Amino acid sequence: MANAMTSGLAYPLLRFTSLRPLHRILQGPPRRSSGISPAPESKIHAISVPAPVDRIRQRNFDLLLESLEINGNPSRVWTNYTNLLTFLEYEQLPVEFHQQVLRKCTPSSRLLRASATRRIFLGNIPRLPHVYEGRLQAVIRNIRATGVQPTLDDYNFILEQFAAVGHHTGVMQVYRELTSVGIVPRTKTFGLCLQAIAHRLTLPVGRKDRAQLVAVTRRMVSDLVNAMKSLNIPFTSVNLDLTMRILKETTDAQGFELLMKWGYGIDLANPDRPPLEYLDSSRKGPAPQTFSTAALNMTIDTLGRLGNIPRMVQAFEVLTTPLPKRTTTTSSTYNDEDDDDDYPASPESTPAFSPPCASPNTTTYNILLRHVSRAGHAVFARHYLLQAMHLDKQTLLELKHNIGNMPLQEVPAPHFAINRGTLLSVFGESNRDKNVGLMRWLHSKFYRILKKKRNEHQFFSLFRAARQRKRLWPYEEPSTYVELAPLPSHPKHTAPGTAEQPAAKRRPRFMTIMERWKAPQRCR
Structure with a gap:
């Protein structure tokens, strides 16, 4: 069948187009007249009956066109496509049909990723990572047989299919093929490869x-x-994140430092100052990407996996603290009165550079504590756990202040809270090193942390109940404040006759958020 397809596509479109034009093919066979009057005798001899091969060929073409229009089963599309190529003999299909078959002869990338994961869990690992790789190769060969080169979108579709199943050798073969025919890759092409x-x-x-x-x-x-550098293609945030993730898994320290310097403008050897490349006024290149919290977590995790704890702590301290912005002009610092130099200090023009900074979240501290605990640094573990407890307290105070003075839709979501992973790493380090002092200190913090979490849960439960009772959830105004009900007192502490007290002497039913926050029941 493959030889038949190849031989049939090696000749120009002659007989197939001479029988019926392309617009007539798309319209299908003509309808016969429903009348009962016979045709004139002069026209009977002009009607030519098509040969059986032509009827089969036209039928296969109609089936392929129907399966492409209704987005049918990929196996059905592929069967109709191969059957049509078998009966085409020395004729050729237009390139548009090959491109449509290329995109519809395989399942979507989402379905391929799910099915590949299922096969791995069941132990059914195929010989080829992509089950339908042969179909894609055959369609590309058929496109070339028409005398037309596949486009970059065709190659990007194949790269997307290979990326869904992790076919890393296949994407590199496709990348080398498209560059060999003179196609310039774009950012999306590199992103799919990564x-x-x-x-x-x-x-x-x-x-x-x-x-x-x-x-x-x-x-x-x-x-x-290196190809992106030579083509001067800038890194996007997604491509940079993928590259850092790969370098983290491969523990490539040199490549990771170069990527941090080029992508984010961070020199890990001196994170408190910009790299020398960004101080050059003649530098021409893309601007560094914004340093986000996810990039901070990736940096801390990579340095921890490399075992460079001092550099990891240095990067955390510098990259989480906002540094003063570098001015555009820097004057000479040598202004000693005893200097006999008669030449005035001329300002040195340097490009403006914003020091990168990101806010840590719960994952940041969990990663940091995990690596310092595995390295056996008990002092660092205790220090950063105390810092996490202080940050948890500040986050809670800020959240309570915001929900009492801002509409609920505008309150920013908190990104830090102590959880089990924050404490487990420190507890594991004290257990491995038999550090009884650290274990006792950590055990003394458990009760305070648990009591604080219970009070937070009670506070926000009452806040939610008060909002639902007053029906202010979707109708909040900026000037309104929410009043919370007081904590229900235990029956044994309730004085008899409280319900019969006059209304003037009765305690108010609701409290504002600030009053509830300052109440004695709050854990200090």
Whole structure:
């Protein structure tokens, strides 16, 4: 069948188009007249009966056109496509039909990713990562047989299919093929290649094959990054995040530092000052990406995996503290009165540079505490746990202030709270090193943390009940404040005859948020 397809596509479109034009093919066979009067005798001899092969060919073409229009089953599309190519002989289909078949002969990338994950859990690992790779290769060969090169969108579709299943070798073969024919890749092309490599590193692999996989992926990422530099294609936030994730898994310290310097403008050797490349006024290149909390977590986790604890602590302290913005002009600092230099100090013009900074969240502290605890730094573990407890308290106070003075729709969501992962790492370090002092200190904090969490749960439960009772949830005004009901007193502490007290002497039923916050029941 493959030889028949190849031989049939090697000749120009002659007989197929001579029989019926393309617009007539799309319209289908003509309808016969429903009348009962016979046709004139002069026209009977002009009607030509099509050959059986032509009828079968037209039928296969109609079936393919129908399956493409209704977005049918990919296997049905592929069957109709191959059947039509078998009966075309030396004729050719237009390129548009090949491109439509290319995009509809396989399931979507979302379904492919789910089915590949299911097969891995069941132990049914196919020989090829992409089950329908042969179909994609055959369609690309058929497009070339028409004398037309596939477009970049065609190659990007194949890269998207390979990225869904983590076919890292396939994406690099497709990338080399499209560059060899003179097609210039775009940002999306590099992003799909990086996505396939990052997804492959998350799939299971044998212990003996892990080292080879890491070496291969490291070389692939190096080739892609060098190509982006040569083509002057800037990093997007998604591509930069994927590249950092790959370098974190492959523990490439040198590549990670170069990527941080190029992508975010951070020199990990001196994080409190901009890199020398950004101080050059003649530098031409893309601006650094915004340093986000996710990038901060990736940086802390990568440095911790590399085992460089001092640099990890240094990066955390500098990148979470806002530094003063560098001015555009810097004057000479040598203004000594005893200086006999007659030449005035001329200002040195340097480009403006904003020091990167990001706010830490719960994941940041959990990652930091996990790495310092595994390294056996009990002092660091205790210090950052105290810092996390203080940040948790400040976050709660800010949240209570915001919900009492702002509409609920405008209150920013809190991003930090102590959880089980924050405490477990420190407890594990004290257990491994038999540090009884750290274990006792940590045990003394448990009761305070649990009591604080219970009070928070009670406070916000009363807040939610008060809002639902007053029906102010979707109708809040900026000037309104919400009153909370007092905590229900226990029956044994209730004085007899409280319900019979006059209304003037009775305690108010509701309290404002600030009064509730200052109440004695709050854990201090």
